[in-house]
Amino acid sequence: MADIRVQSLQQPVDVSEYLFRRLHEIGDRSVHGVPGDYNLVALDYLSDCGLQWVGSVNELNAAYAADGYARVNRIEALITTFGVGELSAINGVAGAFSEHIPVVHIVGCPSTASKRNCMLLHHTLGNGDFNVFANMSAQISYAMAKLSSPSEIADQIDHALRQCWIQSRPVYITLPTDMVQAKIKGSRLKQPIDLAAPANDPEKEVDACAIRHRVLPEVHSLMDKSSLTMFVTPMGEGAIDEIHGNFGGGYAEAGSHPLEVKDRVESSDLIITIGALKSDFNTTGFSYRTLQLKSIDLHSDHCVVRYSTYPEVSMKGVLQKLSEFLKDDDIVVTETGTANFGIWDTKFSKRVTAFSQILWGSIGWSVGACQGAALAAMDNGADRRIILFVGDGSFQLTAQEVSTMIRHGLSPTMYVSCAPIHRKSLLVGCRDVNSATFLSYATKALPLRDFELYMPKKDAPRALMMTAEASAKTNAQTE
Numbered sequence: 001m002a003d004i005r006v007q008s009l010q011q012p013v014d015v016s017e018y019l020f021r022r023l024h025e026i027g028d029r030s031v032h033g034v035p036g037d038y039n040l041v042a043l044d045y046l047s048d049c050g051l052q053w054v055g056s057v058n059e060l061n062a063a064y065a066a067d068g069y070a071r072v073n074r075i076e077a078l079i080t081t082f083g084v085g086e087l088s089a090i091n092g093v094a095g096a097f098s099e100h101i102p103v104v105h106i107v108g109c110p111s112t113a114s115k116r117n118c119m120l121l122h123h124t125l126g127n128g129d130f131n132v133f134a135n136m137s138a139q140i141s142y143a144m145a146k147l148s149s150p151s152e153i154a155d156q157i158d159h160a161l162r163q164c165w166i167q168s169r170p171v172y173i174t175l176p177t178d179m180v181q182a183k184i185k186g187s188r189l190k191q192p193i194d195l196a197a198p199a200n201d202p203e204k205e206v207d208a209c210a211i212r213h214r215v216l217p218e219v220h221s222l223m224d225k226s227s228l229t230m231f232v233t234p235m236g237e238g239a240i241d242e243i244h245g246n247f248g249g250g251y252a253e254a255g256s257h258p259l260e261v262k263d264r265v266e267s268s269d270l271i272i273t274i275g276a277l278k279s280d281f282n283t284t285g286f287s288y289r290t291l292q293l294k295s296i297d298l299h300s301d302h303c304v305v306r307y308s309t310y311p312e313v314s315m316k317g318v319l320q321k322l323s324e325f326l327k328d329d330d331i332v333v334t335e336t337g338t339a340n341f342g343i344w345d346t347k348f349s350k351r352v353t354a355f356s357q358i359l360w361g362s363i364g365w366s367v368g369a370c371q372g373a374a375l376a377a378m379d380n381g382a383d384r385r386i387i388l389f390v391g392d393g394s395f396q397l398t399a400q401e402v403s404t405m406i407r408h409g410l411s412p413t414m415y416v417s418c419a420p421i422h423r424k425s426l427l428v429g430c431r432d433v434n435s436a437t438f439l440s441y442a443t444k445a446l447p448l449r450d451f452e453l454y455m456p457k458k459d460a461p462r463a464l465m466m467t468a469e470a471s472a473k474t475n476a477q478t479e
Helices: 015-025 059-073 084-098 112-116 132-138 150-167 186-190 208-212 216-225 260-266 315-321 338-345 365-379 392-397 401-407 440-445 462-476
Strands: 012-014 030-033 052-055 076-081 103-109 143-146 171-176 183-185 230-232 247-250 271-274 295-298 302-305 308-311 331-334 353-355 386-391 413-418 449-454
Touching (some): 015 150, 015 171, 059 076, 059 103, 059 353, 059 401, 076 084, 084 103, 103 132, 132 143, 132 171, 143 150, 183 186, 247 260, 331 338, 331 365, 338 386, 338 462, 365 386, 365 392
Parallel strands (some): 030 052, 030 076, 143 171, 271 295, 331 353, 331 386, 413 449
Antiparallel strands (some): 012 183, 302 308
């Protein structure tokens, strides 16, 4: 007998199809993750919804890759399995939350009946608590959607995806096995999700949140129409055209480049910051000396003029009112440490996109993020070089993602800085400056390029040495 609840639905669709079609609608084209028995059936829906499954090597690498993909393609989904899978990914998702990256974390989980009856299932703690892992993720998710009632699921999905997009933060969606094929109202798919940012009530130095919250067109418009000198912080590098006549350099307080930038910024009569994140590594150990009395700080959900805060006034609304090696349109990914600090002194060409994880600083992030960024560029049909700068220690943590790059035909250029004690090639099979030996499969599959750079002892970038000294002083402080 037909289910009368389904008969009353307009154009019924399965929950999985609805979720994945919505993801495709807002721009996602590939999904990272690791299969598990609680998400296997859902994965079968991906291809029919126009999404490519990227089977990652492990969940942590998948989270790193989702982070990198979202930085290029504006949003990305990550699929893991309940318990063991989602906890393996949680460090990468926490980094995305810290750095304002829109990642949709979908967790395949046991059925609603299993949870209700507190069954003793695998991947649990054996205590009948099926909410413990979701509670862990709640602290690093802007919105939570536990899909358990078909009558509410469409609203939950649309709300979570909208919050992920507008707030540029991860969201967490649980997909129980008995909800994967549950029927919901498919006619809603005719109406796109409203992704418009809330309007400002009043009429109203470039940093990371200007990138994350998609206000770069407004920043460039202001740059073209005004005579204001623009500076970038380390986390904001690549946000603006660095060969523009108004570009003044990189401001990182004591680590500024050129050095006179520090005095120019801190002696200004007025400083407008756009999306500033004043973390220790982004400010060379909190060494900034700017006065709030001379500052206007524009953020995604509020603005501060001197000491007055204006809630719900966004920087996008306000802005609407108001290295020779690198080529135009390159995507540059730098790892925490030598690579990240070393890139500060590099002047970028037009439309260069630069990624780093200065605030979260999880070692090994860049290799997975490089894979995700390269895949996003490919999905967008963009002819952009992907360039990775990473140290040998960080590279070894997530080197498995090179196999994912090969499998999907990606061709980033990787510069691996090596300590002098490491004299054997880290990547046998890729072109490097020391070896002419190649794995036949790798070289036939794609032009993956690996350059191993052997550095002398104590050869560290100027900004890294200054930040380390400032951090040491901070860490030594007592009450």
